[in-house]
Amino acid sequence: MMTRAVVSAVVVAAATGGVAGWWLRHTFLVTTVAGRSMVPTYTEGDRLLVRRVRLAMVRRGDVVVLADRDLPRRPARSAAARRDPPGELLIIKRAVAVPGDPVPAGVPVPDRVVPPGRLIVLGDNADASYDSRNAGYYAADTLIGVVVRGMRR
Numbered sequence: 001m002m003t004r005a006v007v008s009a010v011v012v013a014a015a016t017g018g019v020a021g022w023w024l025r026h027t028f029l030v031t032t033v034a035g036r037s038m039v040p041t042y043t044e045g046d047r048l049l050v051r052r053v054r055l056a057m058v059r060r061g062d063v064v065v066l067a068d069r070d071l072p073r074r075p076a077r078s079a080a081a082r083r084d085p086p087g088e089l090l091i092i093k094r095a096v097a098v099p100g101d102p103v104p105a106g107v108p109v110p111d112r113v114v115p116p117g118r119l120i121v122l123g124d125n126a127d128a129s130y131d132s133r134n135a136g137y138y139a140a141d142t143l144i145g146v147v148v149r150g151m152r153r
Helices: 004-027
Strands: 029-033 047-052 063-067 091-095 117-124 143-151
Touching: 004 029, 029 143, 047 063
Parallel strands: none
Antiparallel strands: 029 047, 047 143, 063 091, 063 143, 091 117
16 A cells, blocks of 8 residues: 555656656757758758747847748748658748848848848848848747757667
8 A cells, every 4th residue: 555655756756757758848859850941050860859938039140940820922842841840830930030130142132131020031042042141030929949069860
C-alpha cells in the first residue's frame, strides 16, 4: 500500500512533467527543411529546432520560420515549404531587415525603412528562393520563431 507521501510525490511529479511538456510544446518546434532556398546553410531533410518568438526578439541575420498564409500571391506552391506542424505551411528564411532597419536594395517596397510589424526575409540561395524579393514585407503575425540549431537527422 502506498503512503500518502508517496502518492503526493507521484502527483507532483506528474503535474510537473505535464507543465514541462506543455511549456516545451509551446516554446519550441521541430521542423524539417524541404527545398533548396537555404542552401548552403540548411539542406533538404535537415531537422531544425525552432524557438517561438515575437518580432521584437528577431535580429538581423537570424534564420526564421514563418507561416506562409499568403499562398495566393505565390505563382505556385514551393517545394521549400513543409506542413510541420500538420496543416500549417512553413517557410524558412533569413531575416535581413527588421522594423527600423533600412530596406535592402532589390526589395520591391515603397519605404526606405522597414515599418513596425513587418520584416524582410531572403533565402540564402537566391536562385531557388521565393522571399521578400518577390513578395515584399512579411507580417509579424506570420512569424513562428527563430532557428536555434540544426539537429541530427
